[in-house]
Amino acid sequence: MSSITSAPVTTNTAMADFNRTTSRWGQITMIGGLLISIAGPLYLVFASGLDIGPAQLWIAFAAVAATFGIIWIVEPLTYFPILGPAAMYQAFMIGNISNKLLPAALIAQTNIGAKPGSKRAELAAVVAICGAAAVHLISLAIFVGLLGSWLISVIPPSVLLVTRLYVLPTVLGAVLVQAIVSMKQPRTTVFALLVSAVVVFVVVPLVPSLAMVSTAIAVLGTILLAWFFRGKTQITEAKPIHIE
């Protein structure tokens, strides 16, 4: 994947200004986004009459962190060389990096004939992501906000019920296949399925109190097996491992 970072700024004061502005405002807006995004759920938990203690939140956080903590750290590391510092603040706020923002940046760079790694390429990426973000927000507002809300109000309750009951297995089935195919690690896949089958069909029925940490156990088991039984050929230059 062509890189869109540029070499360290030398005497170009305009680019130095750009770096300073994007660095400062990137951090400010990202901190703002971070705070707003957890303000909503925290309000629900503590101020809307539900009886939930902070301990419950810590438990949920720990369970999610045990599974995805690695990804939270690895994804920024792997995307930084490709995105560059300014676009990092855009990408990790908006998300949809691999399917929306990255293609947007690359297409823009091609269309203006920017050389990969040049400053033109870096600016093109930032501007392209702004364009993609605009379409992203508008489409969400129209199709999910307006159309979606209307749909929910007119579809028969039976359909809504089916959606609520079965969207989880539906999403997971598709996402599992997608992950297996895109990561191209057959050995890891086999280990993951084996460990998960053992956890879900043997361990949890025997020790029901472990149901809460079943995913963490499966993740840990898979990592250990995949690491200790890694073949030499598995260490290929793969695409960044990502779910964004």
Place this chain on the structure above:
Amino acid sequence: MYQPLALQSLALQPFAANGSTDILSIANNPVLWICVAGVFGVIIIQSLIFMKAARRAAPSVDMSAQDIKTSFRSGAVSAIGPSLAVSLVAIALLGLFGAPAVLSRIGLIGSAAYDVSAAGIAAGSMGAKLGDASYTQSVFAVAFFAMSIGGAMWMLATLILTPLLRKGDAKIRSVNPAAMAIVPAAALIGAFSCLGLTELPKSGIHVLSFLVSAAVMGMCLMLAKKLGKSWLREWGLGFSIVIGLGAAYFAAAPAVGA
């Protein structure tokens, strides 16, 4: 495994022991809508500032105003397809999480795959299951928190790592490349496998929707590769969800009073 009785009782909306199961009333809390506006606002502000900064720096790197316009337009146009595909998936999640939560989660970092997984894990940590009779308002609130805290962690990692990485990416090169390739993949495939398999014992329709969705995704990916149609990869998740839910609907129709 097929449990028509459980569905019938759900259709009658029983009052669960630890809270109301009327998710949508709490999910549409005005405060959440304000937060959506805030999230959208922050993204807009960031984009405006970055656009202005890019425009100001452009002449110094031989980038014309036309180049800026072309870049913006290219980015926007190329985002149309993926945005529609993501909107389809988001609509499917509306019944489970309500519009404000879906808008803030899909609007910000956190793909559908992550959100659904995190919500499932959070529900499990409360001894509940997402979507069925144990899915109370409290479970929704904690699930929404879990989804959001993950997004927040991504942002925190970015805030911490970006300035460090700017100073010189010698640090990443020192991390074992095998570890970077194997460990995250193992974590993701392990997590999705476990979450997926956990769904299977719940009912025959769970198995059906899981398998149908997996099959549709597999087919989309295979066709995308064989026919070279990359849009199939984009739309794969949306198609899988819709067709999987369709299969579930027809299988469950007698029990949900359709």
